[in-house]
Amino acid sequence: MSADPPTPTPVPSSQQGRAYAPDQIEQLFRDALGVLMADGTPYRDVSVARLIGETGMARSTFYGYFGDKAALLHALSASTLTRLYSPQRDWLRRGRDVTRADVGEGMRRLLDLFLEDEAVLRAVGEASVYEPTIREAYVRSVDDYARALERFVRKGQKEGWVRAEVRPADTADALAWMTERAVGRVRPGTPARRLDAIAASLADVVCSTLLVAP
The missing domain is CATH 1.10.357.10 (Tetracycline Repressor, domain 2)
Structure with a gap:
């Protein structure tokens, strides 16, 4: 039986919709990737939606900086x-x-x-x-x-x-x-x-x- 996927870490509402510097955005997604892959989950199974959910930032913020998950990995x-x-x-x-x-x-x-x-x-x-x-x-x-x-x-x-x-x-x-x-x-x-x-x-x-x- 496969293990349940990691539960996204709750993010304070004060962090949602806030403005981020580019290096802050990269660090948030770097940390999110670490959390979501910690149980051995392959990178291909980590969706953009799960990454965004883990960081707590707006979907529009993600796509404002990265066209897709490949672009995110290039940046990181x-x-x-x-x-x-x-x-x-x-x-x-x-x-x-x-x-x-x-x-x-x-x-x-x-x-x-x-x-x-x-x-x-x-x-x-x-x-x-x-x-x-x-x-x-x-x-x-x-x-x-x-x-x-x-x-x-x-x-x-x-x-x-x-x-x-x-x-x-x-x-x-x-x-x-x-x-x-x-x-x-x-x-x-x-x-x-x-x-x-x-x-x-x-x-x-x-x-x-x-x-x-x-």
């Missing part, structure tokens, strides 16, 4: 994908001074960011099967990380702190998509020590693959 995913891999760029900028601890910290922050927007990213993963533009945006976000990693490798090879036998583009792609797969398997409620272990393991693979032993 844009900021999410932009910041998702930002922690990796912190340790990549360290260059020859990077340590395994730096990489581990970046991976741990990546896991935290993923979990903060897990519902949006799960929706993106699902919609990317049938929405080419969603898929392209998602692939581009991982590829951007891979290209930054490739630049790190090439610089390190020139300066002698990245192993000379590493193939820059292929290795960067492999490491970026390995990270994407590992992070994408994490779910809300994962214990902190398990997240620490995943981050440390990812850092071990990256550092062992790339860096010349001190």
Whole structure:
């Protein structure tokens, strides 16, 4: 027997019909998506009507900003994908001074960011099967990380702190998509020590693959 759908959270009447800033609207729908998908409900089964009901805003407000549910997901995913891999760029900028601890910290922050927007990213993963533009945006976000990693490798090879036998583009792609797969398997409620272990393991693979032993 299937579980009953989540009951929309009551919204104070003072919030209905009010004016919202664009970032407030996005956050309301981000939160609503998290509530409605928390029980494992697929994104395809979350209707616009349920999203609007969860936020408590007027239907006209939704359609004033988004033409449909796909447009909403585009808007939510844009900021999410932009910041998702930002922690990796912190340790990549360290260059020859990077340590395994730096990489581990970046991976741990990546896991935290993923979990903060897990519902949006799960929706993106699902919609990317049938929405080419969603898929392209998602692939581009991982590829951007891979290209930054490739630049790190090439610089390190020139300066002698990245192993000379590493193939820059292929290795960067492999490491970026390995990270994407590992992070994408994490779910809300994962214990902190398990997240620490995943981050440390990812850092071990990256550092062992790339860096010349001190």
